[in-house]
């Protein structure tokens with residue numbers, strides 16, 4: 001479970017997040033929308049443990065971020081989080097299988113079993129026959145599906161997606177969103193999708209709006 005209560009973040013004395021609270025149960029997938037500059041990425045960075053709040057509490061499966069030092073936060077990110085961002089950081093000098101297997105390598109799992117896991121995910125995103133291809137051979141939509149496979153391969157508890165369909169055509173965007181929602185629900189993970197697109201937001205179980213006052217349905 002992800003618990004956020006009364007989260008606050010200021011930049012140069014200017015409050016961006018004044019009091020943000022939410023709760024996410026296993027298997028739940030929520031979309032967060034809100035005007036440009038309202039603090040969506042700031043919130044996502046805090047949830048990702050990439051930034052520290054000025055007040056309030058964040059806890060994932062009972063682990064309070066405030067009790068974790070930088071090394072423990074890095075471990076939490078590596079072991080429990082999956083990231084799908086628009087700049088998907090697919091590494092050009094690695095094959096698709098190697099890109100997808102990377103989160104398992106980082107956890108010290110290297111070998112045939114890890115490769116099989118990566119292939120299973122590539123299959124799930126419809127790219128089973130492209131495991132040995134290079135990223136430069138892929139379309140934008142295919143690349144985004146590789147990013148999703150990689151975000152899910154280590155069975156993260158929490159998946160964070162920031163405008164994952166930003167530069168996709170409507171048909172590929174719909175495929176990517178369906179896939180993300182299906183995988184989150186099937187694995188009992190939790191998902192947070194930040195998006196400006198009402199259509200993308202509808203692929204989640206519920207939609208929350210971020211305003212200067214906080215998060216509301």
Ligand SMILES: Nc1ncnc2c1ncn2[C@@H]1O[C@H](COP(=O)(O)OP(=O)(O)OP(=O)(O)O)[C@@H](O)[C@H]1O
Pocket residue numbers: 011012016034035036037038039040041042043
């Ligand atoms: N590191 C930082 N230092 C100073 N100000 C920052 C920093 N990060 C974000 N901000 C400010 O906080 C506010 C919220 O930014 P944020 O990127 O979270 O908004 P957003 O809702 O994600 O916007 P968009 O939809 O346009 O991506 C903005 O005014 C931004 O300038």
